[in-house]
Amino acid sequence: MNDNDSKLSLQGKTALITGAAHRIGATIARHLHQRGANIVVHYRKSLQAAEQLQAELHVERPDSVSLVQADINKTDSLPRLAGEAAARWGGLDILINNASTFYPTEVGEVTEMQWDDLIGTNLKAPFFLSQASTPYLRETQGTIINIVDIHAERPLKAYPVYSMAKAGLVMMTRALASELGPDIRVNAIAPGAILWPEHEMDEETRLKIISRTFLKKQGDPSDIARAVLYLIDAAYVSGQVLTVDGGRSINS
Numbered sequence: 611m612n613d614n615d616s617k618l619s620l621q622g623k624t625a626l627i628t629g630a631a632h633r634i635g636a637t638i639a640r641h642l643h644q645r646g647a648n649i650v651v652h653y654r655k656s657l658q659a660a661e662q663l664q665a666e667l668h669v670e671r672p673d674s675v676s677l678v679q680a681d682i683n684k685t686d687s688l689p690r691l692a693g694e695a696a697a698r699w700g701g702l703d704i705l706i707n708n709a710s711t712f713y714p715t716e717v718g719e720v721t722e723m724q725w726d727d728l729i730g731t732n733l734k735a736p737f738f739l740s741q742a743s744t745p746y747l748r749e750t751q752g753t754i755i756n757i758v759d760i761h762a763e764r765p766l767k768a769y770p771v772y773s774m775a776k777a778g779l780v781m782m783t784r785a786l787a788s789e790l791g792p793d794i795r796v797n798a799i800a801p802g803a804i805l806w807p808e809h810e811m812d813e814e815t816r817l818k819i820i821s822r823t824f825l826k827k828q829g830d831p832s833d834i835a836r837a838v839l840y841l842i843d844a845a846y847v848s849g850q851v852l853t854v855d856g857g858r859s860i861n862s
Contacts, residue, residue, distance in 0.1 A: 618843045623750075624702050626695040628682060628739065629709030631656035634757065634804065636663050637831035638838050639675075643667050645839070649675045650695040652709065654682070675687035682709055683727065687832060691741040702746035704842060705781075708735035708757045714768040725771055732775035737782055740796075748793045748825060755841050756783050756798040757834070762861045763800075780851055787849030795848040797841045802855020804829040822832035824857030 625642050629635045631653040639649045640663075649667065653660040657679070664675040666827060680687045696702040700858045709733040715724050740754050747754065762780045765773035787796040803819050820828055838853050841847060853859055 618839055619646055620703075620842070622670070623647045623704060624690070624695065624699045624815075625704035625706065626649065626652065626678075626702060626743070627706040627708055628652040628735075629654075630706075631659040631663060634801070634831045634834050635708040637706065638835045639663060641832070641835035641839060642704070642842075643670070643674065645828075647704070648699045650698060651675060652678065652691060652695075653683075654709070658726075682739065683730040683740050685734070688735065688739045689742040692739060692746060696743075696746040701750050703750045703752045704745060704746065705740060705743045705752070705754045706757070706838065707739060707747050709735070710757065712772055715771045716768050717770060719770060728771045729775045729778075733778040733782065736779060737786075740782075742785060743842055744790060744794065747790075749803040752794055753842055754786065754794060754796045755838055758798045758800045759782070760800050760802050760853060760855050761850075763859060768820075781788070782839070783809070783851065784849045791848055795845075797844075797847060797849070798851045799837045800851050800853045800855065800859075801834050801835055802829060803836060803855070803859045804831060804854070815840065819858070822858050822861050823855065824861060827856065829854060829856060 619644055625647045627635050627639050630651040639651060643649050651660050651663060664677055666674045678691055678694050680691045709731060711727055736756055756779050759776040760781050761773045761842045762776035775826050783798040784795055790796060803823065820826060833854050836853050
């Protein structure tokens, strides 16, 4: 953490983070909690991980983390998710659409179920959760931050549906910034090589990816969390995508 990070206080603010039980979502939760925010941790199946994160953060500050379960692909659950998050501490200031599904879908073998899952989790759910959260965020002059992907700009081979979904999320970021301003700011973060996929990836592929960055190293989830803190604090930034990838996306 740097000196600028420590100046941002989120005391009394409430943040809803989807998919926050583990990986990047959990790291974002820790950073926002450290700045004083109350955290609503959304999870689908990872109850144990969510409870562990809650217990960890409650050691630092009791009664500051709430857990909400929902399958975000079930659109009718999203108003409840937003409503419970806002009701817990009397308002909602920050929505972070972080939950995502990621797996290959080779053309010729894509099923409608895979399409619905990848588009649903990465695009449809963020839109309808943002829509459900809008009345609460308007009251607080709040902000929405979407976690997109550098492959929204350059498609990832064998991942066409995922890449298209994230490209849609980039456009959603810009469209909602236009629709919801001036009351609500909407931005996105596009991570590069931060965490490897949960399914197997060989060492040669990892080294190749790292070699294409200008910084010649893998990033860390804390790099994304610091980007989130910046966008929360950046009062004159809306409709933008902040790329955090060590320069990989512009390395031809």
